[in-house]
Amino acid sequence: MATAPSGRAPARVLPSAPMRAAAIMLVFTVALWLFEGVDVASGELVEQAGALRPRDTSGLGGVLTAPLLHDDWTHLAANTLPFLLFGFLAMSGGIGQWIAVTATIWVISGVGIWLLSPYPVIGASSIVFGWFLFLLVRGFYARNGRQILLAVVLFLFWGSLLWGVLPSDPMVSWQGHLFGAVGGIVAASWVAKADRRARPTLGA
Template sequence: MIPPRPLLSAVVVAGFVGLLFVVEAVDTVLFGALDDDGIIPRDFTEWDNIIWAPMLHGGWEHLTSNAVPLLVLGFLATSGGIKQFAQVTVVVWLTAGLGTWIVGANGSHIGASGLVFGFLVFLLVRGVFVRSPGQILVAVVVFALYGAVLWGVLPGQPGISWEGHLFGALGGVLAAWGVARDARRAGVA
């Protein structure tokens, strides 16, 4: 569905993606020094890196591979309004981060792909949870465009945090369930 305030939605999502580019520019100037500030699984001295990890990327290629899906899926995820988008983002961000911190492989896990997977799965299941034909149609289109990336929740390519993808996707399910529950309580769905 189209966001209620499409221009504001576009500015918010583009602003966040723009911030990721600024962070990567700073990291480039620092010769990649920020890349070690990702999620370090089961390290209690580094647990706060859950907050920073989605903002950090292992280079421009890594960032640009996340940027377009973040722009598209993030914009579509604002269809419930900016407040709901912020809530969905927090649920996905924290679920991806905490899950990766608990079960992730050793090393620094960085990147916004957990958010990409979270927004993708949120958009795929939200329509089912709220029983909305319009949102189910959006899910079909989103699946046709991005469904193949769901294989990324499985272990495979070395250096790719499938754990972040998996827990981001689970965060998307959790956020969709929460949105549907709130809509039923408000009598909207």
């Protein structure tokens, strides 16, 4: 006999509640701009306190705080559009899954920066890269045609971002980009495995 359906929604490319997802990302993004305003008003004391300081145990708190801070308004503006878009699309599996995916990216990228970066790091680009790679590979793990099509479209528009995982500009943390990408790939693998386990199967 067939097992009872798991209740898990089929793989999607857009959030089931797009207005709620958009509102969450807008609030999150506005918070980043508010943090930058506070930092500027403080004479950059906030970013100095919240930066991720490599191989310094006193700087481990930066794993949590560094992605929320930026060097200046230009740095923040460059991250804003991909942050909004990729974060919104990454919410297609639901808020709970999005939190788990984001946390995975956040921790893996932070640990990678802490281990390998030669200098303190701030900025949300590690999270942006993580969401981007999550969106690029999850459809292949899940064998889902719609998600693969979305990945192709995103790659055509944003594929040049992938060069950011390679050492280039000494003022840009390629380590954060690389380990954010690793976190996104790991998260996509975990999500696909969880979906397969939850998928209804037929039994005798």
